[in-house]
Amino acid sequence: MTPLSPAEGPRWVAGMMPLPGVDPLAGAGSLGVPSVYWERPVAREAVAGWGEAGVLEAHAPGELAAVLGALGHDSVRWLDAVSPQLPGPWFGGMRFSPTQPVDGEWRSHGLARWTLPEVLVWREGSALAVAVFAPEGPGAEDVVRSRLERVRASFPQSYRHPVGAPVALRTASSRPDFEALVDRAVEAIGAGQLHKVVLARALEAEGPEPFDVVDVLARLREQNPRCATFLFRAPDGTGFLGATPETLCRVDGRRLETEALAGSAAPGGADALDASDKDRREHEAVVRYILQALTPVAASVSADAQPSVLALKNVVHLRTGIRAELADGVDTAKVVTALHPTPAVGGTPRERALSFLVEHESLDRGWYAGPVGWVGPGRAHLVVALRSALVRGAKARLFVGAGIVAGSSAESEWRETEMKSLAMLRALGGR
Numbered sequence: 001m002t003p004l005s006p007a008e009g010p011r012w013v014a015g016m017m018p019l020p021g022v023d024p025l026a027g028a029g030s031l032g033v034p035s036v037y038w039e040r041p042v043a044r045e046a047v048a049g050w051g052e053a054g055v056l057e058a059h060a061p062g063e064l065a066a067v068l069g070a071l072g073h074d075s076v077r078w079l080d081a082v083s084p085q086l087p088g089p090w091f092g093g094m095r096f097s098p099t100q101p102v103d104g105e106w107r108s109h110g111l112a113r114w115t116l117p118e119v120l121v122w123r124e125g126s127a128l129a130v131a132v133f134a135p136e137g138p139g140a141e142d143v144v145r146s147r148l149e150r151v152r153a154s155f156p157q158s159y160r161h162p163v164g165a166p167v168a169l170r171t172a173s174s175r176p177d178f179e180a181l182v183d184r185a186v187e188a189i190g191a192g193q194l195h196k197v198v199l200a201r202a203l204e205a206e207g208p209e210p211f212d213v214v215d216v217l218a219r220l221r222e223q224n225p226r227c228a229t230f231l232f233r234a235p236d237g238t239g240f241l242g243a244t245p246e247t248l249c250r251v252d253g254r255r256l257e258t259e260a261l262a263g264s265a266a267p268g269g270a271d272a273l274d275a276s277d278k279d280r281r282e283h284e285a286v287v288r289y290i291l292q293a294l295t296p297v298a299a300s301v302s303a304d305a306q307p308s309v310l311a312l313k314n315v316v317h318l319r320t321g322i323r324a325e326l327a328d329g330v331d332t333a334k335v336v337t338a339l340h341p342t343p344a345v346g347g348t349p350r351e352r353a354l355s356f357l358v359e360h361e362s363l364d365r366g367w368y369a370g371p372v373g374w375v376g377p378g379r380a381h382l383v384v385a386l387r388s389a390l391v392r393g394a395k396a397r398l399f400v401g402a403g404i405v406a407g408s409s410a411e412s413e414w415r416e417t418e419m420k421s422l423a424m425l426r427a428l429g430g431r
């Protein structure tokens with residue numbers, strides 16, 4: 001980990017200015033594929049980052065909390081008044097499990113990797129703003145000023161729409177293996193070893209030519225306005241991207257928002273979902289866990305009295321909103337340590353469910369189901385990286401999972417994961 005503490009003083013210089021235009025993704029036309037991207041259309045939040053003025057990585061599980069904590073320090077000297085709407089400025093995420101062996105495909109994303117982009121463009125009201133970051137040192141202010149001018153002079157006005165007809169994707173995933181895994185979990189639950197476990201699988205997809213990551217992002221945000229669309233590119237160009245409906249934590253000073261999202265049905269199945277005993281149990285396990293996990297870090301916690309139905313394009317979920325006032329001295333790192341992994345992606349009892357996954361899942365989840373998003377001084381928004389894929393050239397590995405409780409059936413859990421994969425397959429251009 002690179003040290004980053006308030007005692008050291010600012011490590012970066014930054015300036016910002018308004019930018020004509022409406023869409024940060026349009027910057028791909030002049031600056032290339034962004035290194036980070038984040039958009040929540042319903043909240044009118046959109047931000048794209050290019051380059052890396054700073055990188056903070058954890059190299060051992062014991063460093064994870066310290067790295068997250070460091071991102072909350074004020075390490076930037078601003079030449080201009082900083083906008084209160086500035087997202088980040090650190091963007092990145094971490095693995096679902098810091099202790100599991102790393103598969104080759106995930107090596108470049110590391111255990112946790114956070115980037116301070118060189119250029120950050122975000123939506124500010126009805127226009128855009130740009131910030132440029134440079135390491136402190138002689139000439140840094142000039143670098144910031146001249147780069148700001150260059151971005152302003154060349155930033156494309158127009159929004160880039162995905163082009164091209166849908167293509168045939170070659171896909172592969174083993175249904176018998178997944179169904180056998182579900183049966184094994186149901187057996188373990190029946191034997192009293194577990195109450196709930198969330199099982200995931202990978203789906204390999206290959207296109208006729210390299211995927212255009214900017215097009216994929218544009219489709220994801222268009223199809224999923226209620227989700228957070230994200231991209232985090234590793235130095236070798238491998239992109240982890242997706243559109244997730246689940247917030248792990250949104251922190252603003254002492255205010256925390258989180259949610260329980262578990263229990264799923266096909267679109268149109270909202271009434272049945274609301275009445276489904278199996279889905280209610282699956283959901284309540286998550287609500288109970290979050291309320292308990294927040295007790296040591298919060299001065300007060302409140303939750304919606306009843307779950308509501310969250311309708312997405314290809315799937316509907318049960319959702320309970322949860323809010324808390326954080327206790328003194330509790331930062332984003334402590335919130336994440338308390339919450340992750342929730343039983344929406346792990347299970348209950350937590351340690352037994354996680355051991356079941358290590359023993360039986362046979363999958364490196366990498367950053368799938370891990371916390372990803374942005375962090376800055378006193379503020380953060382981290383989502384659970386669901387409905388996501390690791391994309392490299394013409395190949396994509398998609399990840400999808402489903403919660404298993406007593407009464408789950410292998411066939412319907414397979415169908416649920418198929419439904420959950422649709423948004424990403426369409427975004428990849430599949431027909």
Ligand SMILES: C=C(O[C@H]1C=CC=C(C(=O)O)[C@@H]1O)C(=O)O
Nearest residue numbers: 261262263264344400401402403
């Ligand atoms: C694990 C996933 O979804 C979680 C979030 C919402 C609903 C879920 C469910 O009903 O199983 C899962 O807990 C996934 O999409 O890969």
